[in-house]
Amino acid sequence: MEKPIIKVSNLNKSFGSNHVLRDFSLSLFEGENLVILGKSGSGKSVLIKCIIRLIDPESGEIVILDQDISLLDQDEMDLLRADVGFLFQSNALYDSMTVRQNLEFPLRRHWTKEERAEKAEAAVLQALEDVGLSHTIDMMPAELSGGMRKRIALARTLILKPKVILYDEPTTGLDPITSREINELMLSIQKKYKTAAIIISHDMNCIRMTGNRVIMLIDGKNYAEGSFDELLKNTDPKVRDFFEGL
């Protein structure tokens, strides 16, 4: 079997007495969209924040692009983060900066001053074009609609050409039409840049459209795993709960 880009093994994380992740494991392979399905509060965000090292787990191993992230120092981790895009559920756009400044921000750490002077403009335009929002370049985040903000946040993630993108509930809170557009956008990015992705979601349309493989996060564990259709046939009551009414 081919080697995974991200491998998470036996991850444990608790907050006080709240044991959120219990021996959770997953593998993400090249070019695939892996969906993590789980109900609200089950620890999905905690999981991907552990992967990008915003949260430190108590135990377990996370290997990204052959590097065990617990062994990296801050500089090495920052370099690795250029390869791993992260799309926040709240978008987390810098609200005191224009769209252009938002997109340029990640470059300041990863490109030299000369590189930025030479190529930043083109990179920003390219990323905005990828998400179809070239005309917003000089706008402030507050002037954008929810769907547009999601796209700008995605453009900010794309600017460093990551090999993997972690999406935290990309369609939650958006209307069905906008959600569909975001789903299509995620697919087109996967196709164009050959990125792999972990997509957190409980939106069945999103999962069906974008997911190549699904993991169900239940009780802090990797409870069930397979293609959407396989899971649809699963008879375990906890799995069935998610597919009621489909």
Add this chain to the structure above:
Amino acid sequence: MALLDKINNPFFQEVGDLARFTGRFFREVVKPKQEWEEFINQCYWIGYKTFSLVGITAFIMGLVLTIQTRPTLLEFGAESFIPSMVSLALVREIAPVITALICAGKIGSGIGAELGSMRVTEQIDAMEVSGTNPFKYLVVTRVLASTVMVPILSSLAIAISIYGGYLGVNLKGDVNWSLYWYQAYDALIYGDFIPSMVKTIFFGFAIGIVGTYKGYNSQKGTEGVGRSATTAVIVASLLVFILDLVAVQIADVLGLT
């Protein structure tokens, strides 16, 4: 600090956390790659936000102080002491403390609210994820800017308030500017300016540290942001008074008073 953690008291825990935060500031400030552009932005922002308020207050302080000292000194026939007395009070105490309190209100709450809302909306996490060290970019620049700007603003406040005092003298008497200035300046020695300057550096540092600490560690929710801003002002103002008290004692021991 480990001792402070053992005492299970929220106040001491807060003091411990603030001390750790300050420790982190000193570790990060010496790391390479300074964020000069953001530092300059912050200096500009602080000056822009507070200059008019500091200026007006200082002017009024100088004016009022002169008008109020006048009757007392007149009684003793010591009217000519007004310039030296007033300028001494302004330089040593009034201008630095008033400036620091205004800055605690404006800068402390501004930084607390700004970083608080960035924390709550995950913008600080987003910086971290993009490989930019948010502590260096947001905290170090703001603390340094406030440490540099409060002494500058205080010096301006001293100049403006002394001018206010000059106008105050001339409301009733008639002293020309060069005589006033001569008398005011004559009373002042470096022993007055230097402690005053040094203590405003500490005031500025305290205001920056408290504002960034409160904002950076803001609790989730809009309520948390508001709380960060208000407690930043309260704690910073209190620290200004405490530091002032300490400064007086130190100056006394060093024989500067």
